Amino acid sequence: MNMTEPAQFTPMPTQPLRGELRSDVPMSKHVSWRAGGRADRVYIPADLDDFVAFVRALPTAEPLLVVGLGSNLLVREGGFRGTVVLLHGVLSSVSLLPAAGAGAATCVRFEAGVACPKVARFAAMHGLEGAEFLAGIPGTMGGALAMNAGCYGSQTWDRVVEATLLTRDGRLVERAPGDFELGYRHVALAHAPRRDPLPVLGRDEWFVGATLQLDAGDGARARARIKEFLSRRIATQPLQQPNAGSVFRNPPGDHAARLIEACGLKGMTIGGAEVSTKHANFIVNRGGATASDMEALVEAVRQRVLLRTGVDLVPEVRIVGDA
DSSP: OOBOOOTTOOOOOSSOOOSEEEEEEEGGGSSTTOOOOEEEEEEEOSSHHHHHHHHHHSOTTOOEEEESSOTTEEEOTTBEEEEEEEOTTTSOOEEEEOOSSTTOOEEEEEETTSBHHHHHHHHHHTTEESOGGGGGOOSBHHHHHHHTOEETTEEGGGSEEEEEEEETTSOEEEEOGGGEEEETTEEEETTSOTTOSSOSBTTTEEEEEEEEEEEEOOHHHHHHHHHHHHHHHHHHSOTTSOBOSOOBOOOTTSOHHHHHHHTTOTTOEETTEEEOSSOTTOEEEOSSOOHHHHHHHHHHHHHHHHHHHSOOOOBOSEEESBO
16 A cells, blocks of 8 residues: 555554555545545545455544545545545446346335446346436435436435445444435434534544345336437536536425525626536536635525525535634
């Protein structure tokens, strides 16, 4: 393992670590907005076993941030004072589980670092339906599980039958949907303290894999739906510019994009950040944007919409680190 970390960081592995540990890493390279501060350390595990070993070796006080494609994340300019673990391309397996009996639904098992569109294509290739919407989610399945990501009328947890999580003390635990409080862009352990903005998930436990139960169906029809969803994304979203997907949750009975556009905020800029002229609920990096530009524009849009409509938009994007 390549270890060039600061002296104050002292992992104490009980077994050799096989991943790569880097120091002072610009997170702009690891988030889809292509802006942000630096992380003290980044660890790229070799596989799940190595990820487990690394977490067990961490000092208990070490802040830990687990990242997939970074498509729903912003690290402030002051950086992240702790360790970031990158899972995309590492926890990347996806497989078919056999049906339990005649007429039984078939399940797809995946690891958290798999890109959501890959799971959609894998399911369709095996003649399964129900996962097509995942083609419209620009992140990994770990992130989709953590926020109940969804689009086109479906959400991730509509199909989850069990999930595997890694605890902060290095244990792998299996949990069923009933163990969670699930809602629109919301996932928390059912008995977690409500005062905690990150109740256990994302702080003390992280998704490393799960199983989806899908319907045996028509693979060609599933592939056609995936193609339709992708065409809709291309037509309506600013995919040619760095973005973090939808910035705000849709309020009940309405759409964030409609409210933002109604307030005349399309095209609004702060520094290199811009409210997309193609989709009002997207903020794009038009070139040279800083994390501060992005965060300031998110807050400016929220305040303008609140002032003019009385609706307080809730950000989907997670913002971490020091200002």
